[in-house]
Amino acid sequence: MAGGYRSKFVECLNLNQVDGDWYEVASMNEHRQCAASAVLNDQMCVAGGSDGGNNVLSSVELYNPVVNIWTNIASMQTKRWLHALVSYNGRLYTFGGLDSLNYLNSMESYDPREGKWKSLKPMNEERSGLSGVVYNDEIYAIGGCGLKSVERYNIRTNTWTNVGSLNHERYGSCACVVNGKIYVIGGFNDDASKSIEAYDATINEWKIETNTETPRRWASVVAL
Template sequence: MNQDEGLNCNPVQHLEFYNINLNAWCKVNGFDMPSPRSFFAGEILDECKLHLFGGFNGEEFSLKCQKFDLMSGEWSDLPQMAKERVDRCYASATEMDGEIYVSGGHHKRAQNKARSVEKFNPVVNAWSQVPNLTSARCEAALVNLNGCLYVIGGFDGVAVLSSVEKLEPDSRWTFSARMIRQRSGLGAVALPGCILVFGGHDGFQRLADGEKFNPDSETWTLLAPMVQARSNFGIASIGRLVFAVGGYGGPEPGQPLAEVEAYDPSIDKWFPVEKMLSPRSGLIACVADNLQLALKVWGTEERKGCVLLTSSLEKDSHQQEHAGGLSTPMLDPLPNGWLQNNTNENA
């Protein structure tokens, strides 16, 4: 994706919540970000504490690091990253052992891609340095599998990457097996024994297909495509399912999506689920698996599943009606009880 394309849209402040039991989205009063923001890195800790790093506020890149407590509805500032005290956008984040790792990204002032990796410890409220990546990259995916970090794909300023780097404990980054396709703005999740990646942009077009990585054999295999090709979208796994949320993918350049899909790895198939209330891209998707949060958001006594949280970027409001009418292929309708059965924590 042309990064300037993403920075021509208008960041927003509001969050949206998805209730699996109702297959419905909502906005919650008082749960807005302090200021508009997009293309940030983010992760959730302790089931209800959302952490955001860097991003774009509509005019300039940001170096802000902030925490949002979903139970109290309060935002607080966090220390700035120690190694790169400059604005950062298009970075990647993941959690491992109670700490959040942030890798790569793009520095607007320096006009370069970052190799740096840092980790944030919420107990001491401080950052520490991690060995640099071998290759500078932004718009990559960062996941934790079996106690190892994997940085996947991205853009180095010249080319879209298929390369993958792996960091084992007390070691340095080494290259792992390349993906079958080069991808930036991709989505990735770690499931037991494997990593799944989907979508992205290969430098020529947005992608719909996915790949599965087996760490034992160091091999990638292709997976079924999403209904909608997309890049710079939110992705999260709940139970046995993987959700792809929003992103770029409309028929016009730079048009964000409201469409949401759910993937069942057991049958290698995607199903469309309820759209978001607003089309948006440059977002993150997190899982807030907290009963009290579900009660607070919905005020109902139904069985609670997980709550999917997203936030970020949408076109001007007049685009919403058009985006909601996109002509996209539809897969089979959702089987009765399929969402609930496959996202139950005991599944």
């Protein structure tokens, strides 16, 4: 767990120790809030975010748990916070968010073998506070500020295609893939803060599955 409001501190919980506590590990090089994270080659990657002041970041750091060190890799081409970051097939993909002033539809990818970020096809819509997942070997950009729409990125053809829309606008939701479906949870607007929707690609449709007990905004989720 890394960063937060005006924080660069990082904590770790070893799940192999049933009664273990969270403990502090090496801090990131920069304070980061509303950053995005993913796993790249068994290392934790944290990209972008805000330093808690007026600065939006393009810098990216990798944490190596074996040696307990954070290392800066090449910066993104665009400063981003409230964006999405996913890892697929040994590469990082980041898309959407905000720079200092503007909503973003741009996307870029990092290949560690080349050591640099390169621009890819932009999304069809600007999305801030979106969710991003990899599903069926494609990347999904889900919702965002004022949006119900969802887009799917084909890595082979470098194209974005709109798919079925959510039932609610979702800003600050979280998403994961489990049992062959995408689940998106919470976020701002209407009843979205409690509801959970699931996407089935075989019918290209989102359905309300259930509600959480507590409204959720800016939460995180994983599938176990």
